[in-house]
Each structure stands twice: as structure tokens, then as C-alpha cells.
Amino acid sequence: MAYRVLSQVVFRIACPLVALLTARHLPLLWMLFGVTPRTTAEASTKGISMEIAITEGIVRRVRGGVTAPMTPKAIEARTIANFLPLACERAGAKIVHNTDDGYTGIRFETRVGPVVLQMPTEDGNSYRVIHEFIEPDQNGCTEKEIGRFAPVYKAQGLAFLTAQLLHSRGFLS
Template identity: 65%
Template sequence: MISGDRVRRVHGGKDAPNTPQAIEARRIASFLSLACQRAGAKIVHNEDARYVGVRMETRVGPVVLEMPTEAGGNFRLVHEFIEPKPNGDTSSEILHLPPVYKPQGIALMTSQVLASRGFLA
């Protein structure tokens, strides 16, 4: 969990937030492909940036599948840069997914996009 620029670990899930976004993130993470799980898929609760997502450490840097923050919002697959680009960008959006898909579909599309674009080994 990230709050006030401090990162703390949530032990055993007992301290984990049970918001609808967090529940959806855990559900999607359970359906990710083995390659994504090997990339270290973790649930992230970033209170500073106001998102809950599934973070994976890929070959080209961290990638986060962000859950919608409001009803009817889109899922976003975002590549976070380790160092900011010269123009000041710290992330790049890879994919938008509408909320019409089930968790299995979102996990499948996320895995396929990452594998096809060379993010996963």
C-alpha cells in the first residue's frame, strides 16, 4: 500500500482494503497467465495516485493494470518508466479496456498484449 509517499506491505491480506476495486484486482490477478505471474504480479493500493491495480515487473519496466476509479470507467494498462522521459512523462498508456469484460477476459487480453509487445520473457 502506498500512502503519503510511504510504501508499506500488507501482511497476509488481513490489512488489505476490501474496496470493490481491490476485490476486482484480486479476481483478475488470479486469472493472469503464468508468464504474468512469473513477472511478479502484485496488487497495489496507491492512495497518492488514487488507483488500485495489478503491478508486474517486466523486462522493460513496471506495468500496472489500473482498475476503474469510478463506475463505468475503463481499465488502463500503463507502462511506468523508471526514469522520466525528457518531456517529463513518467508513464505511457498501453491499452484501454472497457468494463464490459469479465475478469477472465481482462486477464487474457492483458497477458496477450504484454506477450505480443515483448514485455514478458
């Protein structure tokens, strides 16, 4: 009996409090509790701490959402990066805008060398996962393709497939 009375009292107190949490009251609640909401630029790059651009052999850092390119492939790279699992983020994932080679991608600094998920800027090409060698091998090759995905997957699928490929090949610990 006491439990039923207590639950009714809690229900009668909680319902008006929930009604206060409407969209027009949220700024007031943020101000009361000292919370500042994240902006769209902060939310779009929550998982990746750095973006770099390579133009004419010069590597420079760009700020995501501020000075970074806003092309469809760049936005897609940020979206994929936000869905990467923690193991990929621990591998030092960075978004790369390489205009010299004509791709935008996500670069992972793994223990056996950098790996890049390339999203070529030309339409119709597939997504490629490239292992870049630190030094050229005996044939002079500086990179090796370790995976290729058709351009039919969504961002969540590409993030999952990339993480599984890197984990199954021993690039991630």
C-alpha cells in the same frame, strides 16, 4: 470373462468408498491423511504473493485477506490476479492499492520496467495498462498508456487481454 469379473469386483468396492466422500466426512478424511484445507483468505490470494499500499507517498506491504483493503475494486484485482497466466505471475505480479493516484491495480515487474493494470476507483472509467518509465524521458513523462479496456469484461477476460497485450508488446518473455 476374467476382465468382467474383475471390473464388477472393483465397482462393488469403489462405490461404497465414493459414498464416504460426503461433505460431513471430509474433515475426518483430512485428519486421517494429515491435510489441512485452505482458508478463504488463502484461496483468494493463491496466485499473488504480495500486496502493497501507497498512501501519502509511503509504500507499505499489506497482507492479502488480513490487512488489505476489502473494497470492490480490491476484490476484483485479486480475482483478476488469480486468472493471470504463469508468464504474468513469473513477471512478479503484485496488487497495488494507490490512494495517492486513486487506483487499485496489478503491477508487473517486466524486463523493460514496471507495467500496471489500473482499475480506477471512480465508476465509469476504463481499465488502463500503463508502462511506468524508470527515469523520465526527454519530455519529462514518467508513464505511457499502452492499452485501454472497456469496463464490460469479466475477470477472466481482463486477465487474458492484459496477458496478450504484455506478450504481444514484448514485455513478457
